[in-house]
Amino acid sequence: MSNLIKFKIDNKECMAEKGTYIVDAARENGIYIPTLCNMPGVKPKGSCRVCTVKINGRLMTSCTTPVADGMEIESSAAEIQDIRKSIIELIFVSGNHFCPSCEKSGSCELQALGYLYQMMVPRFPYDFPLRKVDASSPKIIKDQNRCIQCKRCIKTIKDEQGRSLFAFRNRGHRIEVVLDKELGLMMTEEMADLAMKNCPVGSILKKEKGFDIAIGRRKYDHEPIGSTIKL
Amino acid sequence: MSKPVLATTSLAGCFGCHMSILDIDERILQLIELVEFNKSPVDDIKTFTKPVDIGIIEGGCCNSENVEVLRSFRKNCRILISLGECAIMGGLPALRNGIPIEECLHEAYIGGPTVQLNKSHILPNDDELPMLLDRVYPCHEIVKIDYFLPGCPPRADLIWEALVALITGDPMKLPYEVIKFD
Ligand code: SF4
Ligand code: SF4
Ligand code: FES
Numbered sequence: 001m002s003n004l005i006k007f008k009i010d011n012k013e014c015m016a017e018k019g020t021y022i023v024d025a026a027r028e029n030g031i032y033i034p035t036l037c038n039m040p041g042v043k044p045k046g047s048c049r050v051c052t053v054k055i056n057g058r059l060m061t062s063c064t065t066p067v068a069d070g071m072e073i074e075s076s077a078a079e080i081q082d083i084r085k086s087i088i089e090l091i092f093v094s095g096n097h098f099c100p101s102c103e104k105s106g107s108c109e110l111q112a113l114g115y116l117y118q119m120m121v122p123r124f125p126y127d128f129p130l131r132k133v134d135a136s137s138p139k140i141i142k143d144q145n146r147c148i149q150c151k152r153c154i155k156t157i158k159d160e161q162g163r164s165l166f167a168f169r170n171r172g173h174r175i176e177v178v179l180d181k182e183l184g185l186m187m188t189e190e191m192a193d194l195a196m197k198n199c200p201v202g203s204i205l206k207k208e209k210g211f212d213i214a215i216g217r218r219k220y221d222h223e224p225i226g227s228t229i230k231l
Numbered sequence: 232m233s234k235p236v237l238a239t240t241s242l243a244g245c246f247g248c249h250m251s252i253l254d255i256d257e258r259i260l261q262l263i264e265l266v267e268f269n270k271s272p273v274d275d276i277k278t279f280t281k282p283v284d285i286g287i288i289e290g291g292c293c294n295s296e297n298v299e300v301l302r303s304f305r306k307n308c309r310i311l312i313s314l315g316e317c318a319i320m321g322g323l324p325a326l327r328n329g330i331p332i333e334e335c336l337h338e339a340y341i342g343g344p345t346v347q348l349n350k351s352h353i354l355p356n357d358d359e360l361p362m363l364l365d366r367v368y369p370c371h372e373i374v375k376i377d378y379f380l381p382g383c384p385p386r387a388d389l390i391w392e393a394l395v396a397l398i399t400g401d402p403m404k405l406p407y408e409v410i411k412f413d
Contacts, residue, residue, distance in 0.1 A: 099412035118405070120379040121313070
């Protein structure tokens with residue numbers, strides 16, 4: 001089609017339809033750019049910065065930037081990898097991530113990125129913030145210790161009228177994503193399943209559901225995140 | 232050339248990391264060819280008797296004794312390794328971080344649902360007991376740590392690869408599966 005444009009990622013010739021976001025265009029060309037807040041099919045928000053790439057010497061988020069004809073994108077340079085790693089580390093220290101006791105462990109996207117970048121220890125001091133667990137909903141447990149405020153639940157869990165069941169509360173460093181008290185009561189079984197699935201971390205847990213996948217068979221036990229994309 | 236000297240200790244940990252050291256299975260025979268053990272629960276040597284090359288720390292610091300032992304390891308060991316989640320980030324003991332110490336003690340010894348026999352409501356207060364710290368500290372917040380091996384427990388293969396690489400100077404082979412946080 002005439003809408004196809006050419007661009008380069010790490011000097012590799014790529015092609016994609018005009019207007020495609022860089023992460024998606026990269027994926028179509030067999031190149032994995034890590035993401036965390038982004039979800040295929042959902043309008044990008046560019047909040048986590050994990051998908052940072054360099055274009056014309058400038059750092060940009062590849063989930064919010066469309067490819068342009070002749071664009072030259074740097075993604076795998078050591079400097080960019082280290083920026084991504086430092087963002088992952090920041091997210092780890094600014095919450096309370098006790099992976100050994102987390103239900104999502106092994107299938108968590110944040111943890112999987114920690115593995116991908118071989119995070120042995122974050123370079124930043126642990127914050128140990130005081131966060132609450134809200135178990136008042138009949139369907140889910142919302143663990144604020146692990147929420148990375150990616151908004152994926154807000155964007156994808158809605159009632160028939162399009163109202164989000166999850167919402168932001170407070171501002172600044174006290175900001176949190178909570179289940180709306182009233183709308184939350186209308187959460188169906190399916191919505192709860194989807195919310196748990198769409199949350200990249202272990203912040204939304206379905207009630208009355210235990211660890212049901214054996215260690216060794218979980219999503220990222222053997223295959224690094226992104227390995228299904230790479231050619 | 233004399234063999235490198237190894238020391239290990241468990242601070243606020245569960246001994247799971249030490250179990251994982253034993254999980255190297257028959258390679259333990261190779262290990263005793265490669266290194267000489269000094270202060271460690273493995274050989275039950277209680278005090279440092281010579282300068283140590285590699286010190287392995289399991290567990291973070293939850294009380295004054297942990298801090299003292301960790302500092303003595305730093306003083307006596309050329310290289311220190313934080314082994315496992317508790318040493319690296321406090322681990323499960325650090326779940327108490329953020330909860331005031333009085334509340335923790337009250338829950339554990341007076342008000343908790345499983346407390347039955349403490350009729351006189353005594354909190355442990357013997358002079359012999361180490362003082363609890365206000366929170367659990369990762370080891371690298373107390374002394375300088377040279378290397379970190381994550382996992383709960385760290386995989387035996389990770390421990391083995393890291394030790395062999397340190398001792399022989401060969402590069403480490405780290406397959407994807409050996410770096411895990413659980
Ligand atoms: S949410 Fe992910 S990173 Fe956080 S504790 Fe759970 S498994 Fe670990
Ligand atoms: S609960 Fe999960 S999906 Fe929602 S904002 Fe937090 S991390 Fe993102
Ligand atoms: S994935 Fe692009 S900013 Fe989060």
